[in-house]
Amino acid sequence: MIITKKKPPEELLAMLEGVKKVAIVGCGSCATSCQTGGEKEIAEMKRFLEENGMEVVATVLPAECCHKLLVKKDTKILRTCGAEAIVGMACGDGVQTVADNIPLPVYPANNTLFLGQVERVGIFTEYCRMCGDCVLGQTGGICPVTRCAKGLTNGPCGGQKNGKCEVDPNNDCAWVLIAKRLAEIGQERRLFESRPDKGHAITAHPGHLNLREGTK
Numbered sequence: 001m002i003i004t005k006k007k008p009p010e011e012l013l014a015m016l017e018g019v020k021k022v023a024i025v026g027c028g029s030c031a032t033s034c035q036t037g038g039e040k041e042i043a044e045m046k047r048f049l050e051e052n053g054m055e056v057v058a059t060v061l062p063a064e065c066c067h068k069l070l071v072k073k074d075t076k077i078l079r080t081c082g083a084e085a086i087v088g089m090a091c092g093d094g095v096q097t098v099a100d101n102i103p104l105p106v107y108p109a110n111n112t113l114f115l116g117q118v119e120r121v122g123i124f125t126e127y128c129r130m131c132g133d134c135v136l137g138q139t140g141g142i143c144p145v146t147r148c149a150k151g152l153t154n155g156p157c158g159g160q161k162n163g164k165c166e167v168d169p170n171n172d173c174a175w176v177l178i179a180k181r182l183a184e185i186g187q188e189r190r191l192f193e194s195r196p197d198k199g200h201a202i203t204a205h206p207g208h209l210n211l212r213e214g215t216k
Contacts, residue, residue: 001117002030002091003124004037004110013052015107016085022049023058023083025075025098025106027065027090035122036110037065037089045087045109057081065094072101079103114146131198132207138190140181145198148174153195 016022024042031037039061046056058081062074065088075098078086085105088095092112099106114126129146135153136143145151149167155175159166163176182188 001033001115001124002093003113003116003126004031004034004091005113006036007109007111009048012087012107012109016049016054016087019054019085021055021057021082021084023060023078023081023086023104024049024056025065025071025078025086025088025090025094026059026061027094028061028063029065031065031090031094031110033118034124037094041089045089049087057083065090066097068097068100071097075101133198135195138193138195139178140185140187140190142174142178142181144174144178147171147177151198153197 024045026032026037026039026042028038031041032039035041042059042061046059049056058077060074060077062070064070071094079102083104085107086098086102087109088098088106089109090098091110092108095106095108115128115130116124117127119125126146128143129151131145135145144153144155148155149165149171150157152175155178156173157166157175160173160176161169163173165171165173179188179191182190
């Protein structure tokens with residue numbers, strides 16, 4: 001799940017300076033789960049914008065704001081509603097998908113944080129940085145790129161203390177967790193394997209995947 005957090009209201013108002021008529025686009029998937037772009041949040045945003053002198057002329061809630069065809073269909077109304085700008089209450093991908101379909105300024109209401117695991121309702125933990133070269137098979141299913149503050153593919157560093165990270169003592173050292181997991185599954189030998197450092201050349205941006213042609 002893509003995890004988002006609401007921008008400070010003053011930051012959003014600064015982006016909307018001079019705008020009188022606005023439309024709101026939420027997201028029925030990740031942003032709804034994060035409580036940053038569902039029905040409730042759209043209603044709250046509508047009240048907030050109206051209290052600050054703007055007229056909300058339309059609201060839409062695509063099931064998935066990152067799905068181009070769904071967004072194209074659900075946002076048709078925005079072309080003729082008289083809006084001068086759109087407030088996007090999805091992740092960065094969703095905001096860009098809306099912008100691709102509507103010839104209006106689209107302003108993000110959220111900051112996009114990370115790809116995370118849902119621990120419980122309203123509680124999320126970053127688990128994947130989408131690096132394009134997964135090493136989970138060598139590290140017991142625990143990602144060192146994400147869960148190590150230094151992103152070390154070989155560790156631990158010399159700074160861990162009592163199993164805690166020196167960068168943030170509230171976090172467990174990823175490599176201590178990896179060592180314990182490998183011991184549990186009988187793969188301690190993997191601790192002594194050398195893994196190459198991550199390089200930015202592994203994943204070229206912007207990425208593209210075409211399942212029809214089987215090529216990236």
